[in-house]
Amino acid sequence: MCGICCILVLAPQEGVSTHDIVGKDMFESLQRRGPNCSQQLSKEVPELGYNIFLSGHVLHMRGCLNPQPLQDTQGNLLLWNGEIFGGIEIGPEANDTLIILQHLSSCKNEESILSVFSTIQGPWTFIYYQAFSHCLWFGRDFFGRRSLLWQFKNAENLCLTLTSVSQSVSKCGNFPWQEVPACGLYKIDLQKNTSGNALAISWYPWKYRPIEYEFKTFHLGEEVQFIEEVPSFVSVFLNGSKLFPIVPITPMNYSVCETHTSSCEASSVNVESFLSDEKKILVHKFINVLSESVRRRVLFLPRCQIPTSSQFTISTKAKVAILFSGGVDSMVLAALADHHIPQDEPIDLLNVAFKQQKTSTKQKKKSNASRAPEEETVQDDNSSLNETTSFNVPDRITGLSGLKELQIINPARKWNFIEINITLEELKEMRQQRIRNLVQPLDTVLDDSIGCAVWFAARGIGTRTSNGEIQPYTSSAKVVLTGIGADEQLAGYSRHRVCYQTSGFEGLVKELGMELGRISSRNLGRDDRVIGDHGKEARFPFLDEAVVSFLNALPVWEKADLTLPRGIGEKLLLRMAAKELGLTASAVLPKRAMQFGSRIAKMENHKEKASDKCNRLLQSSID
Known part of the structure; x- marks a missing residue:
């Protein structure tokens, strides 16, 4: 498990530091979530008018300890807070962050990225910067088992903050923190978001595998609309490719049987x-x-056991x-x-x-x-x-x-x-x-x-x-x-x-x-x-x-x-x-x-x- 944070600044002004946007208390909270390793990384792209600051704090659970954000040879960056319990093959000593980045590094289009996250079984949130496309992806698993919050600001700069934990209540400002809805994945195309006055976010809502099954308000047609409140300078819209990640569970059985009765008397x-x-x-x-x-x-947790004189070992701590x-x-x-x-x-x-x-x-x-x-x-x-x-x-x-x-x-x-x-x-x-x-x-x-x-x-x-x-x-x-x-x-x-x-x-x-x-x-x-x-x-x-x-x-x-x-x-x-x-x-x-x-x-x-x-x-x- 990890504490992850990403700050995206559009049309950044000279002298503005992303370190100034997030307070000390947030970083301390992130470090408490991930006490084993902390790392920060900044990426500035002046030709397209955006800066990205990434901060990762790792709680080491299995495999080798890899600092986050993790970067591959292509310049892609991943912040991952999750566990793979199925869907993608991972050995007991492997590191899931590294495996997820390896899968994402081979993705060249939206459909292949959605396929990766449709496959994973287990809790997760992620923030992924794809370098060649200048796209920032993020989201939570279908159940929302890991926290991810967002906050939008539009003062000196238009700024989006994504984080596992927020700043103190007294520092919320005009645009309070909200949980990123666990109703799909999100992508920001930074080649198209260049004005610095508005932010457009593509939404990829979850869809059950059977075509005829429609869940809640997430339909397949043009009428799909994002159902959460966001500031007026932010728009969240159904992705133009009409692509969907696949829900990793069987749909609910809605059959009813009003004639069903208990086979036993309630009194006994x-x-x-x-x-x-x-x-x-x-x-x-x-x-x-x-x-x-x-x-x-x-299973597959670090178990540092104490050798004894016999063939057995004794683990003293839970x-x-x-x-x-x-x-x-x-x-x-x-x-x-x-x-x-x-x-x-x-x-x-x-x-x-x-x-x-x-x-x-x-x-x-x-x-x-x-x-x-x-x-x-x-x-x-x-x-x-x-x-x-x-x-x-x-x-x-x-x-x-x-x-x-x-x-x-x-x-x-x-x-x-x-x-x-x-x-x-x-x-x-x-x-x-x-x-x-x-x-x-x-x-x-x-x-x-x-x-x-x-x-x-x-x-x-x-x-x-x-x-x-x-x-x-x-x-x-x-x-x-x-x-x-x-x-x-x-x-x-x-x-x-x-x-x-x-x-x-x-x-x-x-x-x-x-x-x-x-x-x-x-x-x-x-x-x-x-x-x-x-x-x-x-x-x-x-x-x-x-x-x-x-x-x-x-x-x-x-x-x-x-x-x-x-x-x-x-x-x-x-x-x-x-x-x-x-x-x-x-x-x-x-x-x-x-x-x-x-x-x-x-x-x-x-x-x-x-x-x-x-x-x-x-x-x-x-x-």
Whole structure:
């Protein structure tokens, strides 16, 4: 994973430096994402009236360490923030940045460049300068699993900045930062953009392989228009060649069956009752494809092992961590990671809790009356909190329970359960110093809650209990697995149940299609920025192309049965997989959103709605 930045200046004035355009705080944020190597490169082309400044900061994960931007013999330049997990052949010791540049160096036209990015399986963002054509290409993968922001300025010079992370909130200016929409690739022809007064960007929207399938608003005709707001001096238009990169997944199965009914009575149903021989075949197919996704994400990491006197080696530090609540998503990921990570290597389970504040009986009754299903807790009595129990939030309780299940499945594995305890004072301090700049351009109460919770969890600073003794512990794992994508594909949210009750399978499957289509703008860019701030890489096994294609091909009733109670009907396919993997209580835990399970939603303003704009993300000083 890397922090990448590109600044394009059209009609540059003499004496204007690209170093002056980007502030010190942005470069520090980029360096935190890529702590192993940093390099800058400038390219000036006065005859065409443009300057390009490129900055690359590398988190070394596999193969030889190659500084970025990477340059070939033809003068082409690549900034790459991604991982190849399939589609293009790459050995376990190879460097994917070098391989991508080799493929791009052989491309002589638009179609061949689009073919490269249509082939890659895995998360990526890229910025590529093709020297002979004077074209600047950039974009994000179909799901938007890696962050890329843009900002346009038109003061002394027309300037476009592309970056993994932005400047501070207070330095946004008249044209705020936006996430580059993950709806295709983009190209700027610098031989045609010579006026310095306007910027034209060609857009290459994603298209599914079947010609008859049209996704969202991306059609094949002249009527295709870019759907995001950009400044008046910028135009984003459908490329003149009418070329499209190919979506790397199978389209959603929109078939409906309104006559489908559950085979069990809701009053006596359990997950095992669905595991018929026929159903087991499907469940094991799902386990296999998800297991392969996890395998790709936990192997081929630098594993510096310590020689011993015997034939074995001992690895003392975890290379992989999991955002861990003890819920079915994180439990399944932990169980599958256990299948592939070397047996002598620990796995870090990152469990975050925010200190509970005492509430009066009246406040608690009012809160319980308005609580959504996702807020339900295992234990919610904080009337007599002390320092020991004030971090016993729901996710801590289910996390400890989940730890016991994992220890039963594999008692030989060293499971590092990391208790990450955050006070209100530390929350305010780190939000002000770091987190609010990473969450932007998202700005809701929900973005604040999840962004802060994920940032503290991924930092991995807490305590663990070893041999009955509580010890300080900091996770050194560079890879952080997260379960995002499970709820969006398997109807895990309470809104999916409401949608099914009002619109049946037809409404539900449309909602799931929309969930997957907007996951880049609602979740993934933000999560990549906050996790990457610690020099760690977020990996999303549920969003592997093969996993999504497998689930997309299934009719919706094979994935969830929302006629069944909470804790069973939503994500039913995943719950059956959990049972087959040997998990017990965690397989039937109802969905609990992270902001409620960690109790961050209870820390400050209880009257806020998740969709409200969050003033705390905009404050210039700590209250």
